[in-house]
Amino acid sequence: MFIKSSLTLILGVAAFGLGTTATTRAADAMDAETKARVERFEKGAATVNVSKYPQAAQQDYQVFATKCTQCHKLSRPINSDYALPDEWSRYVKRMMHKPGSGISSDEGKKIYEFLVYDSSVRKKAEVDAKLAKASAADKSAAEAKIKEVVTKYGK
Numbered sequence: 117m118f119i120k121s122s123l124t125l126i127l128g129v130a131a132f133g134l135g136t137t138a139t140t141r142a143a144d145a146m147d148a149e150t151k152a153r154v155e156r157f158e159k160g161a162a163t164v165n166v167s168k169y170p171q172a173a174q175q176d177y178q179v180f181a182t183k184c185t186q187c188h189k190l191s192r193p194i195n196s197d198y199a200l201p202d203e204w205s206r207y208v209k210r211m212m213h214k215p216g217s218g219i220s221s222d223e224g225k226k227i228y229e230f231l232v233y234d235s236s237v238r239k240k241a242e243v244d245a246k247l248a249k250a251s252a253a254d255k256s257a258a259e260a261k262i263k264e265v266v267t268k269y270g271k
């Protein structure tokens with residue numbers, strides 16, 4: 117009796133495990149549109165020249181370069197269309213939730229702040245173009261967030 121119920125439990129766990137794997141694969145299989153977008157992103161530069169960035173931003177770049185290259189090239193986020201704080205918040209969280217990402221919330225925050233700062237310098241034209249189309253409330257929220265990060269880094 118005990119053996120039988122343990123066996124059922126084990127089989128149940130095994131089936132659950134298989135189910136999880138199947139879901140993970142489905143989530144990683146990109147639809148054609150995402151695949152094309154991701155390939156476009158990956159065509160550009162593979163690194164960011166951070167030599168003129170504040171010291172703390174240079175340190176956070178190392179976290180970004182280590183953690184965000186585990187599954188794909190760093191060129192994917194570097195050359196993506198994403199530039200606003202909200203977009204980075206969404207994508208960093210999305211990547212943190214991928215199975216096996218191993219990104220702590222502290223690391224996620226550093227990566228997010230680096231990306232917000234980096235966009236404010238390297239993708240300034242893109243940030244401005246996006247803000248020009250945003251609602252007044254979204255625009256001032258984004259500007260406040262960028263200012264907060266830039267101030268935190270001390271530049």
Ligand code: HEC
Nearest residue numbers: 144183184186187192193196207208211214215216217227
């Ligand atoms: C565990 C694996 C994994 C890690 C770690 C990871 N990514 Fe990804 N990333 C993916 C997969 C899979 C995709 C394919 C599209 C999707 O699922 O969003 C992707 C896609 C992307 C895209 C393109 C999304 C789109 O739909 O336009 C960006 C940008 C991105 N990743 C940034 C990052 C950043 C920044 C980090 C570090 C915080 C990171 N990735 C870490 C797996 C990962």
